[in-house]
Amino acid sequence: MRENGKVERRTVLKAAGASVAALGLATxxxxxxxxxxxxxxxxxxxxxxxxxxxxxxxxxxxxxxxxxxxxxxxxxxxxxxxxxxxxxxxxxxxxxxxxxxxxxxxxxxxxxxxxxxxxxxxxxxxxxxxxxxxxxxxxxxxxxxxxxxxxxxxxxTMALVIDKKVFDKAGIEPHTGWTWDDYFKALKTIKDKTGIPGDTGYFSIMYLYDLYLRQNGKAFFTKDGLGFDQSDLTEWWTDGYSRVKAGIITDPKRVEQDKPKSSVTAGHGASEFTWDNFTVRYTAEGTSTYGLAPIPTTDGKQTGQYxxxxxxxxxxxxxxxxxxxxxxxxxxxxxxxxxxxxxxxxxxxxxxxxxxxxxxxxxxxxxxxxxxDTAKAGVLGTITPHPAGADTVESAFLRIGGDMSQGKTKVSDAVKQFFSEAQSAFSA
The missing domain is CATH 3.40.190.10 (Periplasmic binding protein-like II)
Structure with a gap:
C-alpha cells in the first residue's frame, strides 16, 4: 500500500511527526x-x-x-x-x-x-x-x-474520492464503467455549476497513470524499467496541463497552499484519486460528505486496478x-x-x-x-513488480509533473527530464 504515490506520500507525511519519547517507545x-x-x-x-x-x-x-x-x-x-x-x-x-x-x-x-x-x-x-x-x-x-x-x-486499491455534496449539486452520479471522457465532462459540469474545480490534479499520480496504461495494454513499470514511451507521457501531461489551464483542475499553487490538507477537504476540488483506505482522512479533515467512486475506464470495462x-x-x-x-x-x-x-x-x-x-x-x-465490489467485478489484475529504483522514479514523476502543471517547465522538457532521471535511477 504504497502507501506510495502523490496522495500516499502527502498523507503519511501529514500524519507524521510522532514523538517516540512521548509514546515510551524504545528506539x-x-x-x-x-x-x-x-x-x-x-x-x-x-x-x-x-x-x-x-x-x-x-x-x-x-x-x-x-x-x-x-x-x-x-x-x-x-x-x-x-x-x-x-x-x-x-x-x-x-x-x-x-x-x-x-x-x-x-x-x-x-x-x-x-x-x-x-x-x-x-x-x-x-x-x-x-x-x-x-x-x-x-x-x-x-x-x-x-x-x-x-x-x-x-x-x-486505487479509487476516486469525491465530495458527494458537490457532485450532487452538479447532478453528477459516477457509475461503474464510466469512461475518461465521461469523467472529464463531469469535471467541466462541476466547475460550471458549482464554481469548484472537478479534480485536484490527477496527472502526477504515478499509480493512477499506471492504471490508465494498463487499460491500454501497457504498464508504468516492466521488470527492468519503464513500460511506456515519451509519446505516451507527452499525451498524458499535455492533456493534464490543458485541463489546469481550463480551470477544471485545481490550480497547483492552491494545492500547495492547502497542504497538509487535501484541496478536496479545503473546498477547492471536488474529487481526488487516491488509495481507497485513505478515505478516512477526508472525513477527519473536512466538513462535507465524502465517498468512493469507480475508476474511469478506456473501454467501459477494465479499470486496470490491482x-x-x-x-x-x-x-x-x-x-x-x-x-x-x-x-x-x-x-x-x-x-x-x-x-x-x-x-x-x-x-x-x-x-x-x-x-x-x-x-x-x-x-x-x-x-x-x-x-x-471491485473484487466481484472481476477487474483486479496482478501488480507489476517494480524494478530497482522505482521509488526514485515515483518521486521524480510527482515532482516533475508538479513543475509542469505550474508552468515552470514545458511539457516536452518535463518528459525528457523524467525519462533522463528514470534511466539514472534504474542504472544506479
Whole structure:
C-alpha cells in the first residue's frame, strides 16, 4: 500500500511527526543480529513508518505477541515516511537494518538487489510462517523473482474520492464503467455549476497513470524499467496541463497552499484519486460528505486496478530468522491483532483478521464494500513488480509533473527530464 504515490506520500507525511519519547517507545540501537540474553530470550528490532495512532496500535499488538512468545522481545522504532527510508538506507548500507520492518512494493527489488531482504520461503517451509488463508491475490504483492520478500498486512486499491455534496449539486452520479471522457465532462459540469474545480490534479499520480496504461495494454513499470514511451507521457501531461489551464483542475499553487490538507477537504476540488483506505482522512479533515467512486475506464470495462499492500519484510542479516518469522506470522494472522489494527494499513490481508474486524463507522464500511465490489467485478489484475529504483522514479514523476502543471517547465522538457532521471535511477 504504497502507501506510495502523490496522495500516499502527502498523507503519511501529514500524519507524521510522532514523538517516540512521548509514546515510551524504545528506539533500537546496535545490531539486531547479536541481540540475545543468557536466559534464552532474544530481541528483535521492528521498524515502520507512520504516526501516533499507528504506533499505539502496533505497540498494543506487540504486547500480545510478547505474551504468547515470552522468550522474544521486540524493540520498536518509527518515523514519518521520508525519515524512515533515509534512516533505513543508512542502516542497510552499514549492514545493520532492523530484523523486521514495514515495506512496500517499490522497494522490494531495490533492496533485494543489495542483499538486504530475507527470502521468507525458507521460513514457510520450516513451518514458522504461513502464507495460507490470505485474501485472493494478496500474497503476490510480496513476490519478486521467485522469492517471497514480504508478507502483506493489508491491501488497498486505487479509487476516486469525491465530495458527494458537490457532485450532487452538479447532478453528477459516477457509475461503474464510466469512461475518461465521461469523467472529464463531469469535471467541466462541476466547475460550471458549482464554481469548484472537478479534480485536484490527477496527472502526477504515478499509480493512477499506471492504471490508465494498463487499460491500454501497457504498464508504468516492466521488470527492468519503464513500460511506456515519451509519446505516451507527452499525451498524458499535455492533456493534464490543458485541463489546469481550463480551470477544471485545481490550480497547483492552491494545492500547495492547502497542504497538509487535501484541496478536496479545503473546498477547492471536488474529487481526488487516491488509495481507497485513505478515505478516512477526508472525513477527519473536512466538513462535507465524502465517498468512493469507480475508476474511469478506456473501454467501459477494465479499470486496470490491482491490490497493492503494505507488508512486513525481514533482514537477510538477522540472527533470528525463526523468531522474526514467528513475529510476522502473528502480526498478519492473529485475530486480536486484526481487531486492534483495523484498516490502519489497508483492508486486512489475512482471512482470520479480515473476519475478526467488523467496522462500525460508515467510512470503513464503505472502504470494505468498495474492495468487495471491485473484487466481484472481476477487474483486479496482478501488480507489476517494480524494478530497482522505482521509488526514485515515483518521486521524480510527482515532482516533475508538479513543475509542469505550474508552468515552470514545458511539457516536452518535463518528459525528457523524467525519462533522463528514470534511466539514472534504474542504472544506479
Amino acid at each position: 533500537a540501537t546496535g545490531c539486531g543480529g547479536n541481540s540475545g540474553a543468557g536466559n534464552g530470550t532474544v530481541t528483535i528490532r521492528y521498524a515502520w513508518w507512520g504516526a501516533d495512532e499507528r504506533a499505539k496500535r502496533i505497540n498494543q499488538s506487540i504486547k500480545l505477541f510478547e505474551k504468547k512468545y515470552p522468550k522474544i522481545k521486540v524493540k520498536t522504532d518509527f518515523q514519518d515516511y521520508v525519515a524512515f527510508w533515509e534512516k533505513f538506507q543508512t542502516q542497510a548500507a552499514g549492514g545493520n537494518p532492523p530484523d523486521v520492518f514495514q515495506n512496500a512494493v517499490g522497494f522490494l527489488r531495490k533492496y533485494d538487489k543489495r542483499g538486504v531482504l530475507l527470502d521468507l520461503k525458507s521460513q514457510v517451509d520450516a513451518g514458522n510462517l504461513s502464507l495460507d488463508n490470505f485474501r485472493e491475490g494478496v500474497t503476490k504483492v510480496g513476490e519478486a523473482d521467485g522469492k517471497q520478500l514480504g508478507v502483506p498486512v493489508g491491501s488497498n 491490490l497493492a499492500s503494505l507488508m512486513l519484510s525481514a533482514s537477510a542479516r538477522t540472527a533470528h530468522p525463526k523468531e522474526v518469522a514467528q513475529f510476522i506470522d502473528f502480526m498478519v494472522h492473529d485475530p486480536e491483532v486484526g481487531k486492534i489494527m483495523g484498516y490502519d494499513r489497508g483492508i486486512l490481508a489475512s482471512k482470520e483478521q479480515y473476519a475478526a474486524f467488523k467496522p462500525t463507522d460508515e467510512v470503513n464500511k464503505e472502504i470494505a464494500q468498495y474492495e468487495d
